[in-house]
Amino acid sequence: xxxxxxxxxxxxxxxxxxxxxxxxxxxxxxxxxxxxxxxxxxxxxxxxxxxxxxxxxxxxxxxxxxxxxxxxxxxxxxxxxxxxxxxxxxxxxxxxxxxxxxxxxxxxxxxxxxxxxxxxxxxxxxxxxxxxxxxxxxxxxxxxxxxxxxxxxxxxxxxxxxxxxxxxxxxxxxxxxxxxxxxxxxxxxxxxxxxxxxxxxxxxxxxxxxxxxxxxxxxxxxxxxxxxxxxxxxxxxxxxxxxxxxxxxxxxxxxxxxxxxxxxxxxxxxxxxxxxxxxxxxxxxxxxxxxxxxxxxxxxxxxxxxxxxxxxxxxxxxxxxxxxxxxxxxxxxxxxxxxxxxxxxxxxxxxxxxxxxxxxxxxxxxxxxxxxxxxxxxxxxxxxxxxxxxxxxxxxxxxxxxxxxxxxxxxxxxxxxxxxxxxxxxxxxxxxxxxxxxxxxxxxxxxxxxxxxxxxxxxxxxxxxx
Ligand code: AMP
Ligand code: ZN
Numbered sequence: 289x290x291x292x293x294x295x296x297x298x299x300x301x302x303x304x305x306x307x308x309x310x311x312x313x314x315x316x317x318x319x320x321x322x323x324x325x326x327x328x329x330x331x332x333x334x335x336x337x338x339x340x341x342x343x344x345x346x347x348x349x350x351x352x353x354x355x356x357x358x359x360x361x362x363x364x365x366x367x368x369x370x371x372x373x374x375x376x377x378x379x380x381x382x383x384x385x386x387x388x389x390x391x392x393x394x395x396x397x398x399x400x401x402x403x404x405x406x407x408x409x410x411x412x413x414x415x416x417x418x419x420x421x422x423x424x425x426x427x428x429x430x431x432x433x434x435x436x437x438x439x440x441x442x443x444x445x446x447x448x449x450x451x452x453x454x455x456x457x458x459x460x461x462x463x464x465x466x467x468x469x470x471x472x473x474x475x476x477x478x479x480x481x482x483x484x485x486x487x488x489x490x491x492x493x494x495x496x497x498x499x500x501x502x503x504x505x506x507x508x509x510x511x512x513x514x515x516x517x518x519x520x521x522x523x524x525x526x527x528x529x530x531x532x533x534x535x536x537x538x539x540x541x542x543x544x545x546x547x548x549x550x551x552x553x554x555x556x557x558x559x560x561x562x563x564x565x566x567x568x569x570x571x572x573x574x575x576x577x578x579x580x581x582x583x584x585x586x587x588x589x590x591x592x593x594x595x596x597x598x599x600x601x602x603x604x605x606x607x608x609x610x611x612x613x614x615x616x617x618x619x620x621x622x623x624x625x626x627x628x629x630x631x632x633x634x635x636x637x638x639x640x641x642x643x644x645x646x647x648x649x650x651x652x653x654x655x656x657x658x659x660x661x662x663x664x665x666x667x668x669x670x671x672x673x674x675x676x677x678x679x680x681x682x683x684x685x686x687x688x689x690x691x692x693x694x695x696x697x698x699x700x701x702x703x704x705x706x707x708x709x710x711x712x713x714x715x716x717x718x719x720x721x722x723x724x725x726x727x728x729x730x731x732x733x734x735x736x737x738x739x740x741x742x743x744x745x746x747x748x749x750x751x752x753x754x
Contacts, residue, residue: 289644291348293519294596296527296550297448301646306350307518307548313351315513316342317547319505319522319530320356320402323383324364328570329590329601330556330563332394334523336587337553337595337647339396341521343690344643356399357508358384361406362501366488376488377406390573393583394590395692401512405504413507414499415492417541418477426540429494430468433480439473442536448550449528475533476500502533506541509534515542524552525562553595563601576606580735582749585609588693594650612657614748617695619660620684622667626677639687656687701747705736709747712738 291304306314318338321327335356342352359365360380369379384404391398403410418435421427426442429435439445439453446453453473481489481496489496499507509517515538522531531550538546555562558569576586589609593599642651663680666672688694701709712727731738731747739746 289641291345291644292646293549293551294646296552297547299450302549304549307516311351313353314345314518315516316352316354316519316521317505317509317513317517318354318356318399318520319526320358320399321383321387322359322362322364322501323380323387324362324368325565326383326386326572326574327390328563328565328572329576329586330570331523332390332396332573332586333556333590333599334521334553335391335396336394336590338521340591340595340643340647340649340690341519341551342397343692344640344647347640347686347690348644353513354399355401355403355509355512357505358387358402358404359501359504360384360404361488361498361504366485366498369488370484370486393573393577394587395583403508403512405499405508410504410507410511411490411499413511414503415478415490417503417507417510417537419493420541421477421537424540426536427477428470430470432468433495434468434476434497435478435494436469436474437477437533437536437540438470439475439536440471442540444539445473445532445536448532448535451528451532473529475502475529477503477537502530503537505530506534506537510538510542515544515546517547519549519551520547521551521553524554527552551595554598556590557598557600560600571601579603579606581606581610584693584695585613585749588613591649591691592653595647597650610749612653613693613695615657615660616693617748618746619664620681620694622664623672623677623681623684626667626672627674627681639683643690652687701736702734705731705734705747708734709738709745713745 292301293304294300295302316338318335321331338354338356342354345352358380361376365376365380369376372379405411418427421437422429422435425438427435427437453471477500478492478494478497479500480494481498485498488498490498509520520531520534527550535546557563561567561569563570573583573586577583585606586609589601589605590599592609592612638655639652642648642655645651659680663672666676708727708731712724712731715721715723715727728738735749737748739748
């Protein structure tokens with residue numbers, strides 16, 4: 289079945305055809321973190337959606353070359369460094385490291401490249417692109433010495449966001465007074481230095497200053513992926529003005545179509561509102577771990593809803609994630625007890641077919657749990673043979689290259705818990721129910737749950753109450 293994605297540009301589902309249908313990798317660009325503070329789990333919803341997209345493309349046999357930029361210079365990073373009284377580089381370094389640590393915790397596949405905006409070769413490229421835009425009449429230097437993109441000269445401006453230019457308002461990312469610009473929607477390509485910038489500045493034909501946020505992505509993407517990209521992703525809040533501006537700048541310079549497929553994920557919400565730093569309603573990955581959850585559980589909670597559907601973050605949702613994973617773990621353990629050496633073809637491909645359909649993860653997971661239910665019933669009736677169990681495990685291994693949800697050391701049973709469980713078994717053998725209940729409580733105080741099954745006691749991570 290061909291892959292289909294919802295393209296923000298056309299607002300429709302389109303069949304996916306890579307730019308050059310040859311063996312060359314798919315070029316994928318994903319807007320990365322602005323490293324002025326630790327990313328919140330809303331940001332990670334976007335990165336997990338991109339991870340799912342990349343892994344599914346790879347499962348379908350494509351090679352993917354993915355670039356994720358690091359925005360390490362813009363208003364917020366400069367303000368943060370100045371408030372902390374440290375150089376910009378030192379200020380942003382800690383948040384870059386935190387980003388990589390959190391991405392590892394969430395099992396997000398590494399991009400092939402992580403360019404940072406402050407690298408001199410990208411600054412040089414930004415300056416070259418701005419010069420080219422000026423020479424084409426698409427940009428101008430205003431009285432405040434900053435350089436702006438002239439949106440009235442680019443008729444395509446507004447096509448991605450389906451925006452009427454007359455309704456444009458100031459975006460908040462534009463620093464200088466509006467009257468310096470020809471049009472309120474003109475955005476800064478180069479921001480002239482002022483005192484608040486401290487020593488953050490680069491020389492340019494327009495005087496000392498620094499790049500605007502949008503030109504950073506145009507420069508880094510074209511530098512590393514060429515003039516034309518297959519897939520460009522981000523959260524829906526990136527559509528306007530950021531991605532609209534990226535199109536104007538990149539196409540303004542190259543004259544070629546910049547991106548074939550624009551994919552945007554809906555927000556992670558808290559109480560119906562976007563999770564955002566500015567609203568103070570956010571959690572970071574360490575916040576969630578501190579509540580006793582694992583990275584795998586958070587990965588599942590952020591992954592399980594279709595990327596174009598807003599997802600409300602709740603602790604009940606985290607508990608549901610834990611329960612779903614416990615079902616998968618138990619199912620795998622049962623299958624593994626049964627397998628023999630015999631092999632059989634994959635049971636079905638419904639899971640992958642669902643993902644072909646604009647990454648319909650909800651349908652794919654629905655199919656997984658339906659399969660778990662059915663195979664558990666077969667196993668209950670002792671009707672699963674070794675060959676069938678092997679086939680199901682092969683199938684799991686295949687879909688787990690996308691899900692990456694198998695338990696690992698992060699849920700290994702601690703010695704203390706295992707010993708308590710052993711003592712509880714002894715108490716039960718002696719029919720000392722009081723002692724057995726006490727031990728159950730001690731186990732639960734350590735964050736584990738013991739369940740008595742016909743195959744003996746099973747330990748799982750306990751459900752945490754908020
Ligand atoms: P930023 O660091 O603000 O540039 O954001 C990094 C990425 O996270 C972008 O792709 C944003 O669109 C995305 N993002 C920000 N907030 C949320 C949210 N609440 N839910 C999903 N994605 C988000
Ligand atoms: Zn970007």
